[in-house]
Amino acid sequence: MQIGMIGLGRMGGNMAKRLAAGGHQVVGYDMSPESGRDVDSLEALVAALDAPRVVWVMVPAGKPTDDTIDRLASLLDAGDMIVDGGNTRYVDDARHAKQLGELGIRFMDCGVSGGVWGIDRGYALMVGGSQEDFEFMRPIYETLKPDSEYGLVLAGPVGGGHFAKMVHNGVEYGMMQAFGEGFATMVRSELIADPAAVMTSWKDGSVVGSWLLDLLANAFKTDPTLESMPPVANESGEAKWMIEAALELGVPTPATAAALYARQTSRGGGDDTLRVVSTMRAQFGGHVTKA
Numbered sequence: 001m002q003i004g005m006i007g008l009g010r011m012g013g014n015m016a017k018r019l020a021a022g023g024h025q026v027v028g029y030d031m032s033p034e035s036g037r038d039v040d041s042l043e044a045l046v047a048a049l050d051a052p053r054v055v056w057v058m059v060p061a062g063k064p065t066d067d068t069i070d071r072l073a074s075l076l077d078a079g080d081m082i083v084d085g086g087n088t089r090y091v092d093d094a095r096h097a098k099q100l101g102e103l104g105i106r107f108m109d110c111g112v113s114g115g116v117w118g119i120d121r122g123y124a125l126m127v128g129g130s131q132e133d134f135e136f137m138r139p140i141y142e143t144l145k146p147d148s149e150y151g152l153v154l155a156g157p158v159g160g161g162h163f164a165k166m167v168h169n170g171v172e173y174g175m176m177q178a179f180g181e182g183f184a185t186m187v188r189s190e191l192i193a194d195p196a197a198v199m200t201s202w203k204d205g206s207v208v209g210s211w212l213l214d215l216l217a218n219a220f221k222t223d224p225t226l227e228s229m230p231p232v233a234n235e236s237g238e239a240k241w242m243i244e245a246a247l248e249l250g251v252p253t254p255a256t257a258a259a260l261y262a263r264q265t266s267r268g269g270g271d272d273t274l275r276v277v278s279t280m281r282a283q284f285g286g287h288v289t290k291a
């Protein structure tokens with residue numbers, strides 16, 4: 001198939017290469033001239049594609065995606081297709097589908113997992129949209145997905161793909177936090193000589209073996225104490241959105257929330273809280289807290 005890829009960063013750039021290697025004709029555009037882009041504007045990208053055009057948007061969620069879709073809405077024609085492959089919040093998908101649908105432009109949302117390894121391993125794709133649009137896009141999805149019977153799902157109508165990816169990332173937060181807590185507990189124990197070796201041994205035979213553990217074990221090879229890594233973790237919003245959605249649905253998500261809170265605390269989000277706690281301990285009990 002012919003496809004326009006907008007956003008040639010770590011994800012979009014590698015996905016464009018995987019699609020090209022799979023025999024698709026890819027026209028790449030990125031704002032950055034250093035990106036290796038094929039065209040230098042959205043107008044040129046649209047002009048380079050045959051109708052019905054297929055455009056994959058792989059830019060940061062929020063305003064960059066909104067702006068890109070706004071501009072594409074004025075450049076594309078009825079019958080063209082936009083797939084939003086970024087980490088867009090699922091509630092935005094309905095808005096985008098309505099905006100584009102009024103112009104006859106088709107829209108799908110696709111949660112993409114796999115990170116920088118996806119170019120070789122393939123990407124897990126969680127798609128939202130109609131069955132008809134899914135079949136239309138299938139050649140692209142089949143090339144991007146892993147060489148496996150798994151890794152591709154039509155999760156539901158528009159919004160379902162990003163909803164599924166949001167939940168996927170909530171699970172990711174909880175799993176990573178659990179591995180972290182296990183490591184930290186062993187680090188403090190006199191009974192464990194080498195926590196990295198213990199966790200690496202879990203790669204085979206253990207019920208907690210996973211690709212996440214494989215990646216951690218890989219990092220342990222060069223840094224078994226993880227001293228090179230600051231004790232700080234960012235978060236991009238998906239766990240927060242999942243907790244909000246789950247609250248609306250009446251589903252408690254304490255593991256996801258704890259993992260999110262740990263990251264927010266690492267960014268200093270709890271500093272003022274603990275100042276208050278320490279202040280009151282000092283006031284009522286004369287307790288002195290040293291940093």
Ligand SMILES: O=C(O)[C@H](O)[C@@H](O)[C@H](O)[C@H](O)COP(=O)(O)O
Binds near residue numbers: 112114115236237
């Ligand atoms: O499945 C994946 O490939 C990841 O979930 C990925 O999509 C994620 O968005 C980023 O790795 C950062 O996410 P956080 O900043 O929220 O950790």
